[in-house]
Amino acid sequence: MELFDKLSQGEALIESAILVQINFGSNNRSQSSSSSNQDEHEFKELVRSAGASTSTLITGSRASPDSRYFVGTGKADEIKAAVIQHDADVVIFDHSLSPAQERNLERLFECRVLDRTALILDIFAQRAQSHEGKLQVELAQLKHMSTRLVRGWTHLERQKGGIGMRGPGETQLETDRRLLSIRIKQINKRLEKVSKQREQGRQLRQKTEIPTVSLVGYTNAGKSTLFNKITGSGVYAADQLFATLDPTLRRVNLPDQQSIVLADTVGFIRDLPHDLVAAFRATLQETIEADLILHVIDSSDENRDFFREQVNNVIQELGAEDVQQVEVMNKIDLTEQQPHVEEGHNGLPARVWLSSLTGEGLEALGETIASIFAKNTFKGKLRLHPALARLRAQLYEDEAVISEEISDKGEYLLDVVIQQRRLDTMLGKEELTLEQLQL
Numbered sequence: 001m002e003l004f005d006k007l008s009q010g011e012a013l014i015e016s017a018i019l020v021q022i023n024f025g026s027n028n029r030s031q032s033s034s035s036s037n038q039d040e041h042e043f044k045e046l047v048r049s050a051g052a053s054t055s056t057l058i059t060g061s062r063a064s065p066d067s068r069y070f071v072g073t074g075k076a077d078e079i080k081a082a083v084i085q086h087d088a089d090v091v092i093f094d095h096s097l098s099p100a101q102e103r104n105l106e107r108l109f110e111c112r113v114l115d116r117t118a119l120i121l122d123i124f125a126q127r128a129q130s131h132e133g134k135l136q137v138e139l140a141q142l143k144h145m146s147t148r149l150v151r152g153w154t155h156l157e158r159q160k161g162g163i164g165m166r167g168p169g170e171t172q173l174e175t176d177r178r179l180l181s182i183r184i185k186q187i188n189k190r191l192e193k194v195s196k197q198r199e200q201g202r203q204l205r206q207k208t209e210i211p212t213v214s215l216v217g218y219t220n221a222g223k224s225t226l227f228n229k230i231t232g233s234g235v236y237a238a239d240q241l242f243a244t245l246d247p248t249l250r251r252v253n254l255p256d257q258q259s260i261v262l263a264d265t266v267g268f269i270r271d272l273p274h275d276l277v278a279a280f281r282a283t284l285q286e287t288i289e290a291d292l293i294l295h296v297i298d299s300s301d302e303n304r305d306f307f308r309e310q311v312n313n314v315i316q317e318l319g320a321e322d323v324q325q326v327e328v329m330n331k332i333d334l335t336e337q338q339p340h341v342e343e344g345h346n347g348l349p350a351r352v353w354l355s356s357l358t359g360e361g362l363e364a365l366g367e368t369i370a371s372i373f374a375k376n377t378f379k380g381k382l383r384l385h386p387a388l389a390r391l392r393a394q395l396y397e398d399e400a401v402i403s404e405e406i407s408d409k410g411e412y413l414l415d416v417v418i419q420q421r422r423l424d425t426m427l428g429k430e431e432l433t434l435e436q437l438q439l
Helices: 002-008 033-050 073-086 099-109 116-127 131-146 168-207 223-231 274-279 281-288 304-318 362-375 386-397 420-429
Strands: 015-024 052-062 090-093 112-114 212-217 248-253 259-264 292-298 325-330 340-343 349-353 377-384 401-406 412-419
Touching: 015 033, 015 073, 033 052, 033 116, 052 073, 073 099, 090 116, 099 112, 112 116, 116 131, 131 168, 212 223, 212 304, 223 248, 223 259, 223 362, 292 304, 292 362, 325 362, 340 362, 349 362, 362 377, 377 386, 377 420, 386 412, 386 420, 412 420
Parallel strands: 015 052, 015 090, 090 112, 212 259, 212 292, 292 325, 325 349
Antiparallel strands: 248 259, 340 349, 377 412, 401 412
């Protein structure tokens, strides 16, 4: 009766889950307890974010995965006993399972079995809001599902054999694979179109020399809260992994009145499934093309060094390791730290301590960003010969000219504010140097 009441009132039912986490390799004994605790904490947070409750966590060690059950038969029996004891709805592995292993485990446990990829995909499916985000999640789900079709059609497999019963299961599987393939091609075409639109937007920003600042960080580090505080936006932010998936861009004015585009991207995580990295490459392109990366770190988390390393690994995988980076040590309201700026060995700002919740240190962050771009901006006068009318027109097209005068010799005297790299590109096309034109 209680179950019926919940269903009639539209309440979401919380599934009970048995979690399984196995350490592999010969160096398991040397694995630090802190690293193990980090993995365990993240795994439980993923399950909580998916909307399930943890009944128990079963751990173990093996030299290598078992081909049939992933775990040994003894451990499999232990998990089955836990499923019965806790009346669990699902068993979730913090690992990637093969389709055969997943199918064998479901038959043994008589309940659903999910691996780490399926778990993260489920969270992504819940969080995606934009058309692009939904397409990206669906693409990753279909690729993951395409290897697991046999499980979905076991009822047809039983029909194989006998007069008039030969082939339906195989035919249905082939049909389903073909439909999946067609849908994947359709989604890829749509995502290519979205990617081209994003690329046009990036090119327009580069043309008008509006720098892009990308917020990255381990999921739940406070990126969206910081984004909202800086921009005054209403991006969804919550104490859960992958609270937001869809990239959001807003134009912001710095203390020196220079404009930037601030981009909030999807949070990173340990062992992010390859299909998800590939599917969200168009979204993460904002990170690759950024002029500056703000790496948001939860300074109150004792595992922040581990999380920093994981994020930098993803940044390197994306090919954005050469983009200038400033660490934003967030959540100082939970620590005894005061807002301040640390400089690196090169004299440039390397770390800003702040609280996106209270707003402490936000002004210092704005000044830090402004100072970085000021060093990369040319402000001064240029003298152009009338023969350089094309260069003059390009400067005007980029809205880089503040004022203009004509000298007695008929030369153009331009007061210019422009990104240095953009000016260098223009001068390179004309085979000129700045020294030749600067007053």
